[in-house]
Amino acid sequence: MSNEIVISSTQKGDRIALLQDKRLLEYHLDESESSFTVGDLYLGTVKKLSSGLNAAFVDVGHEKDGFLHYQDLGQHINSLNKLTKEVIAKRVNTGRLSDFEMEPAIEKIGKIDKVLTKGQSILVQVVKEPISTKGPRLSCDISIAGRYLVLVPFSNGVNLSKKITDRTERNRLIKLMSAIKPKNFGVIVRTVAQGKEVEELDRDLQNSIDKWDRALQNLRDAKPRDRVLSEMNRASSILRDMLNESFDSITVDTKEGFDQIREFIHTIAPEKEKIVKLYSGKAKLFESLGLEKQIKSLFGRSVSLPGGGYLIIEHTEALHVIDVNSGNKSNSEEDQEATAISVNREAAREIARQLRLRDMGGIIVVDFIDMKKADNKKLIFDIMRDEMKGDRSKFTILPLTKFGLMQITRQRVRPELNIVTREVCPTCGGTGTIQASVLITDIIEGNVDYILTKQNERGIQIVLHPFLYAYFTKGFPSPQHKWFLKYKTWVKLTKDSSLGITDFRFLNKHGEEIELATNPTPNNPSEKVVVVEA
Incomplete structure (x- = not known):
């Protein structure tokens, strides 16, 4: 299984595609003017305390x-506030x-007005980007993410990922x-x-400590609302979190981006530096790899499945709903249950x-095609769980209900990505109506x-x-020849x-368009036509 990253620069920012065996797996837009990215540190000001929400x-x-929220303050908020005051001063x-000298930890269950005061300056980290009408979700439990480690100031513990299961390696x-x-x-x-x-882990640890040190240096001269530490751009963040032996290509289409990515790769994984490539083709990078077509086909309301089935994906205010349909799936299977299993897989x-x-x-509800056997329902549940193992977001999947519904919750820290996959019809202009097509030939002849x-x-x-050209030119005598015999021109x-198909334009001998005010037909010769001449 090969993995590759494609990065294309535009005026609005970078477009980042993660491909797995040439299939689009993730697509990100890293806007150059974007702010409030997950991981950014800001010097904020407490504007309001809400005792009902226990939040600020x-x-x-x-x-x-x-x-x-109070639970996002972290146990060592008093130590953070003390250090913030010392640095600003x-x-x-x-x-x-x-x-x-550390301050005592706060209670796990307490009141926020006992910890913070209105108008207080506070160092906060963005943990969830602004979505819809909501502002960013903040935390005072600061963490600095590296490639191998996450540094947590004001703590003394060592915690390991639950995915590290080997006891010897954990110890x-x-x-x-x-x-260290x-x-x-x-x-x-x-x-x-x-x-x-240990050398690799220590180097990553020192890089994170240097980032924390740089944030406090910026804090010395910071003003309220200032960003004191910026998370790396989206491309570097993806590389930091996902780069492994399976990656065999990183393609960038600008020299500046190429140098930046190569320098970053040299820092975190020098042995992978040679896989960074600079694209110099004439066609646009995404177009040359067929990604534009994939994006247009994958972000629509309807998504086709290889075997003939399709998905309908709807978004409501409260949740996402996905409906699974068999479509024109071949009935080569033995029975309806076998067809349902095939489409559901x-x-x-x-x-x-x-x-x-x-x-x-948020909440995603999937309506699979009904299956009667419990073993088949468990099979679909296991497939879904296995397929989502590579997802970096936290998620929970529940088994199928009696109604064939699967419920999924998935952490959302950024706004959902929507791509325009529908274009305005050139014939109706988006109105949904066109001129009566059966009359179009009469209208042209009248003009x-x-x-x-x-x-x-x-x-x-x-x-x-x-189509209209063929109608007026085919046969003998064709309508075009009849016009010549009738009008002598x-x-x-x-x-x-x-x-x-119902559009046409009249041009005069100078190639200038003749504007038609109304559409006369041979049966209504009294209707006027306004002719615009040079």
Whole structure:
């Protein structure tokens, strides 16, 4: 299984595609002007305390104040507030905490007005980007993410990813990190740290400590609403979290982006530096790889399945609803149950892909095709769970209910990605109605009669759809020949496939369009035609 990342720069920012065996698996837009990215640190101001919600609303510069719940303060909020005051007052010059005197931890269940006051300056981290009408979700439990480790200031614990299951490896990592981590810093060991040597882990730890130190240096001169530490761009974040041995290509279409990515790869995984490539083709990068077509086909309301079935994906205010349909699925299976299993298996794999692709979050309800046997329902549940193992977002999947419904919750930290997959109809202009097509030939003939007899125009040209062109030119005598015999002048016809089937244009001998005020027919010669001439 090959993995590759494709990064294309546009005026609005970078477009990032993660491909697995040439199939689009994730698609991200990293807007150059975007702010309030997950992981960013801000100097905020407490604007309001809500005892009913046990939360504070913090001004960090967004149009909507950020939301900070008591449970997101972290046990060491008093130590963080103390350090923030010391740094702003320029009494502390470093982020190292070995000589810092910690404050007592707050109660796990308490009141926020006992900890914060209105108008107080506070250092906060974005844990959920602004979505819809809501401001960013904030936390004071600061964490600095690295490739192998997550650094947690004001803590002293060493925690490991639950996905590290080997007992010997867990003991090795706990002993190792307990020995090299600085005082008053906690560490969360990520899954990718398995089997890594102490040099690699220590280098990653020092990089995270340097980032924390840089944030406090920025805090010294920061003003309220200022961002004191910016999370790396989306492409670098994906590489940091996902880069492994299965990646065989990273393609970038700008020299600046190429140099930036290669430098980042050299820092985190020097052995992978050679897989970074600079694209120099004439066609656009996404177009040359067929990604534009994949994006248009995968983000619509209806998504086709390989075997002939399809999904209908609807979004409501409260949840996402996905309906599985068999469509024109072949009935080569033995019975209805076998057909349902076949379609549902394909649907489960595609749904897992769609959740990552669109970054759908919240509650997702999937209506699978009804199956009678409990073993078959369990099979679909197991397939869905296996397919979502690679998803970086936290999720929970419940088994199918008696009604054939599967319920999924998936963490959403960014707005859902929506791509415009429908275009305005060139014929009706989006109104949903067109001129009566059975009358179109009469309308054209009426215009020809009026322009040639009443306006005495000569050398006119009609531009029309190929179907209409064929109607007026085929046969003998064709309508075009009949016009010549009747009006003693030749009417030139030109086909244009970009026009709608009921669209046409009249041009005079200078190639200028003749504007028609009304559409006369041979039966209504009294209707006027306004001719615009140069």
